[in-house]
Amino acid sequence: MPVEFRHVTKRYAGDLDAPAAVEDLSLTVPAGQTCVLVGPSGCGKTTTLKMVNRLVEPTSGQILIDGVDVARHDPVKLRRGIGYVIQQIGLFPHLTIGGNVAVVPELLGWHAARCRERADELLALVGLDPATYRARYPHELSGGERQRVGVARALAADPPVMLMDEPFGAVDPVVRERLQNEFLRLQADLAKTVLFVTHDIDEAIKLGDRVAVMDVGGRLAQYATPSELLTSPTSEFVARFVGADRGLKRLSLRRVGELPLAMPPVARVGDEAGPARARTLADPFPYLLLLDGLGRPVGWLDRDRIPTEGLLEERLAVPMSPLLEPETTLRDALSMLLAAEVQAGLVVDPRGAMVGMVTADQIGATLRAEGGRTAEGRRPAAAGGTR
Amino acid sequence: MSPGDPLLRWDWFPGHLDEIAFRLAQHVAFTVVAVAVGFGIAFVLALLAIRWRALYGPITAVAGVLYAIPSVALFFLFIGITGLSFLTAEIALVGYTLLILVRNIVAGVDGVAAEVREAAEGMGYGRWRRLWRVELPIALPVIIAGLRVATVSTIGLVAVTALLGRDQGGLGVFIVEGRERFFATPLVVGAVLSVALAIAADGLFVFAQRLVTPWARGQGS
Structure with a gap:
């Protein structure tokens, strides 16, 4: 279902002279797409979000979901049909994880058995084993796990529209990266119409099909696809907000999974050392990657250190390269490689099994290619999508 | 009580076991009625104060005045109105529970984290449903803490009602x-049993709280 803002203005009562929280905002989020609202604090992005489920009422203008003005709905019933995720999550401490996820289905009057089933389904969907988690209480979970529960809870009644207010803002960068990747995987399957608020331009570029950059005073500065935003910002403000390192940021538009992945010589723990050694010596890549029984990377062996006979053992391998997911952006991948001071990162699937290898050189080559493309004059292209 | 007398004369007990049992039961009955009725009234007052915040000041002011009146004075004040009766004792006892109970119910609900409230509202809880299903359950530990204090202080006050005559007073009658x-001997028996009753009642609440709020365990509340 598309969400459309028509000349929406919000002024807080008694504050007629102060700048509006949101000023004459008009934009459309196409059905099934993710629109990220991004901007400095005070730009009205959260207010914009809260007007969709009527936690805040606009001073003027209309918001339409699937062509129907939200003001025509009873606010309480309206909210049950819209997923809502906030930064502080707000799980109910007195309910189990299963109970928390089943909250909206229960409000909608589903049968208890169906609520429980649905809760299990969603926990599995966000990567939490239902048998382990359903009977726990929120305070027993880590920040990242709680945020997953928050997303599961918002998805429980399968709402066509999701509102997410800095949902990954309170977790550490590693967990945030993983949650973002999970969001992308989920969204690829579920295709909800998502309004997502963040103050982090990198997150906006990574997650948004379209990005709405908002300025202080609640004005829409530019509404465009991430690549348009990076290649042709329409104002000083947007250019500055997007940052001087736009070239580097374009790496955020590309994901590890899109690169042709290389494969180093591999062997499993318990394999014969001799043949593995021979294979590695014949390969241009000077290291052997050891995998465990499930295909998950264990560590590297220098080809000169591979025993000539006997079996390959886990203790022979030296520590790992960074693990990347297919959804990891090239920018994040590069920064992880630089941080770990290594040349190669290993790409694994959601179960942790080895998919392939990405090198810093490969990413560098992509960067040069992308830079070349923009230099060829995509510069001041038409102000796409702005209004 | 002359200095040479023993504190307890054991030969007093055999002839008084029935009375001890009766007074203990009476003490429990007075306490249960006072706390139950007090909680009912306090609950309604707290709901009013939560809904219309302006009422909170006046409600606690009145309850505070009730609480500040010396118990003996309050008991005798009501004799003039309701006579030497069960009702006189209970009216005063109930009056004393109100301040603590109203304050703890309101404080418990106020203590619910803002993000929990926002999440509840954003998911489609109406005002009353949110109060019943989210805020009051989360406030339970604080509400039960109020009930513990009110119960223990009521057990002490029931003993004082013995001054109104033998129809009430529970273990206070022995004192x-x-x-x-x-x-x-009876004085010591009355005092010791009344303290024991208070400790037992408190323990019962601690147990009940563990039972009804399993989620609060290990959370430091």
Whole structure:
């Protein structure tokens, strides 16, 4: 279902002279797409979000979901049909994880058995084993796990529209990266119409099909696809907000999974050392990657250190390269490689099994290619999508 | 009570076991009625204060005045209105529970984290449903803490109602008797059992809380 803002203005009562929280905002989020609202604090992005489920009422203008003005709905019933995720999550401490996820289905009057089933389904969907988690209480979970529960809870009644207010803002960068990747995987399957608020331009570029950059005073500065935003910002403000390192940021538009992945010589723990050694010596890549029984990377062996006979053992391998997911952006991948001071990162699937290898050189080559493309004059292209 | 008398004369007990049992039961009954009725009234007052915040000041002010009146004075004040009766004792006892209970119910609900409230509202809880299903359950530990204090203080006050006559007073009757007859044994029995009752009641609430709020364990509340 598309969400459309028509000349929406919000002024807080008694504050007629102060700048509006949101000023004459008009934009459309196409059905099934993710629109990220991004901007400095005070730009009205959260207010914009809260007007969709009527936690805040606009001073003027209309918001339409699937062509129907939200003001025509009873606010309480309206909210049950819209997923809502906030930064502080707000799980109910007195309910189990299963109970928390089943909250909206229960409000909608589903049968208890169906609520429980649905809760299990969603926990599995966000990567939490239902048998382990359903009977726990929120305070027993880590920040990242709680945020997953928050997303599961918002998805429980399968709402066509999701509102997410800095949902990954309170977790550490590693967990945030993983949650973002999970969001992308989920969204690829579920295709909800998502309004997502963040103050982090990198997150906006990574997650948004379209990005709405908002300025202080609640004005829409530019509404465009991430690549348009990076290649042709329409104002000083947007250019500055997007940052001087736009070239580097374009790496955020590309994901590890899109690169042709290389494969180093591999062997499993318990394999014969001799043949593995021979294979590695014949390969241009000077290291052997050891995998465990499930295909998950264990560590590297220098080809000169591979025993000539006997079996390959886990203790022979030296520590790992960074693990990347297919959804990891090239920018994040590069920064992880630089941080770990290594040349190669290993790409694994959601179960942790080895998919392939990405090198810093490969990413560098992509960067040069992308830079070349923009230099060829995509510069001041038409102000796409702005209004 | 002359200095040479023993604190307890064990030969007093055999002839008084029935009375001890009766007074203990009476003490429990007065306490249960006072706390139950007090909680009912306090709950309604707290709901009013939560809904219309302006009422909170006046409600706690009145309850505070009730709480500040010395118990003996309050008991005798009501004799003029309701006579020497069960009702007189209960009206005063209930009056004393209100301040603590109203304050703890309101404080418990106020203590619910803002993000929990926002999440509840954003998911489609109406005002009353949110109060019943989210805020009050989360406030339970604080509400039960209020009930513990109210119950223990009521157990102490029930003993004082013995001054109104033998129809009430529970274990306090032994204390009054002991004082009148300069005889230590009933006085000690009354005091010790009344303290024991308070400790038992408190323990019961702790147990009940663990039962009804399993989620609060290990959370430091």
